[in-house]
Amino acid sequence: MLIDGVSIWAPNVGVKRAVVDFSSPNIAKEMHVGNLRSTIIGDAISRMLEFCNVEVLRRNHVGDWGTQFGMLIEYLFEEYPQWDGSGEEHAVYKLQELYKASKKRFDEDPIFKEKAQQAVVLLQGGDERYRKAWQQICSLSRKEFDEVYKRLKVVLEEKGESFYDPYIASVIQELDSKGLVVASDGAKVIHSEGQNIPLIIVKKDGGFNYASTDLAALWYRLNVEKAEWIVYVTDVGQSLHFEMFFDAARRAGWLPKGTRDLPRTTHVGFGLVLGLDGKRFRTRSTEVVRLVDLLDEAKSRSKQGLIDRGRDNEWEADELEQAAEALGYGAVKYADLKNNRTTNYTFNFDQMLDVRGNTAVYLLYAHARICSIIRKSEKDIEELKKIGNVKLVHENERVLGLHLIRFPEIVEDALTDLLPSILCEYLYNLSEIFTKFYSTCKVVGSAEETSRLLLCEATVVIMRKCFILLGITPLYRL
Known part of the structure; x- marks a missing residue:
């Protein structure tokens, strides 16, 4: 891995092309914390799939019609x-x-x-x-x-609701020809097994709705974009809609009966973002929080933390800005991703920007410290990769080595359940395991220096890849 790069450890997830439908704000409305969760989780899932050599179509299904x-x-x-x-x-x-x-x-x-x-x-x-x-x-x-x-630093391609409008009529016609569509009180609906309420696909006034657009979008993604896996990242409140919508697609013969067979669809549901009062996160005036303001505050607080440590006297202005951004935005992302996405979580700046505990700030500092150990050795690490060997003799060397080689299976597990929190837990544990190794195994100036420096390098390579998969910018000094 050190010689050929971490990409050789990428697992094969059995999919060539996937659509990840995430973020999806509504036009004429400002983005809110629900859109923030969808954006952060969707980006992390896209990055993990891309690492596994899957072609990912990152779709922003904005509400721009109706x-x-x-x-x-x-x-x-x-x-x-x-x-x-x-x-x-x-x-x-x-x-x-x-x-x-x-x-x-x-x-x-x-x-x-x-x-x-x-x-x-x-x-x-x-x-x-x-x-x-x-x-x-x-x-x-x-x-x-x-x-x-x-x-x-999120990349998306917009294909909003309006894009699929031209396909809706023919898609409904196809579903009708298969005997799935029935009239109900002037509307057209599809009944789902075990559900009391039907999936309305044409309203009483003849207009189309979310379900009609979602069916047209799915048809397009399967037949035109040839996606093998379509992942929808929205709040858990929409679970029933997706259950009924997927059921209709299976009954139409668009999707196989087995949920793990290809092509497949998955709804990635997530919980609410709560304020310190335990209620849905809002500003004092009960208005939705502007995401730009939220992110700017995270950066501003991080910058102040760096100034308090005297970094403004040591660094150039642009380095201070970049570090503040990496810490602030990384903290917001990690605070979201480390939780099981299906649960609610409390948005707390003090907690997420803490330099101790399971935070992005702590982990970025840990990464920078290991980079510093390698720099202080004054050894050419690229040269050591060619001539040196890694020998895992001490118990804590072995524990660290074994944890590092678990990385591919962790990525695979995180993608199997679409839970970025699995990768966060692995990253935090890696940092803790390294600390234990470093406190018991002298690195610079020891008889085992070459082997241990390579172990340090392997640790930062994997930490760095974890950060990148989570959408966090790694920092090399702090």
């Missing part, structure tokens, strides 16, 4: 007749206010409701004025989303 757009565009045209999508009053946070106001009108004013429904028909029918307004709203939202993705 009733809310008729409502919002109609309201904008009434309030701002000359609206062109430019100017401060049309920033994303303003769009969100306008969205709330339009929703209120929609619920209370039957005439406006009718106009909004007509606006959806015009938009989806390709009316030039409505399409232009829709594109401007989407463009404004994307700029805001990209601010979050840029900070998190």
Whole structure:
């Protein structure tokens, strides 16, 4: 591994191409902590699959179609007749206010409701004025989303709900021809085994919904993109929807009966992010927390921590910035990923930025310390890899060596259950095992120096790969 690189340890997970559907914010709404969880978990799963030589189509299935757009565009045209999508009053946070106001009108004013429904028909029918307004709203939202993705270093390709709209009618026709679709109170539904409620695929008014879009997207991913595994990362509250939607696809013959056979679909559900009060995480004004502000605060606190240690006097300004980003954003990611994703977790800056305990900050410091040991030896580690041997004689050398070679099976386990927390636990244990080894086995200046330096190097290589798979930027000095 030291000579040929860690990629030779990549396990084979039996899949060539996968779609990971994650993040998926709604256009005209600011991203919230639920989108943050989906983004962080989805990115980690994508990175692990990519390490295992799977071609991953990272899909951002944004909510950019449907009733809310008729409502919002109609309201904008009434309030701002000359609206062109430019100017401060049309920033994303303003769009969100306008969205709330339009929703209120929609619920209370039957005439406006009718106009909004007509606006959806015009938009989806390709009316030039409505399409232009829709594109401007989407463009404004994307700029805001990209601010979050840029900070998190997350890469996604957007294929929103609107992308699949042209496929819906033929997909429903296919399901109908297979005898799966039945009429119910003016709507079209598919019944699921063991469920009291059906999956509605065409609403009473003839409009399509999430289920119709999801079925069209699945058809496209299987038939056009030829994906063998499609992973959906959303909150656990949507579990029933996915259960019924997957059941419909199996009954249509799109998916095999066995859940482990290919092609396969998996819903990766996650719990809520809670505040210190134990309730859903919100700001004092009960508004949803802006993710950009949240990430900026994590970076700012990390930077202050580095300044308190005097790093501003030792480092160049850009190195301080980069370290603050790696620590701050890494802390937010790791605090999420170390928990079993299905459970709720409490967002606590003090806890996640602690230099002690199971935090990204602690682990990044541990990695930097091992890098420092190697530097202080003043030995050419690349040369030692060619001429040296690793000899595991001391009990703690053996424990460390055995833990290191478990890395591929850990990645495989994490992907089998789609639980990044398995990789976090392995990384934290690796750091603890190394500490025990280092406290009992002298490295620099010992008779076993070459072997032990190579063991140190193997440790940082694996730690580094764990960080990268979790979307965390490793730091070489701190």
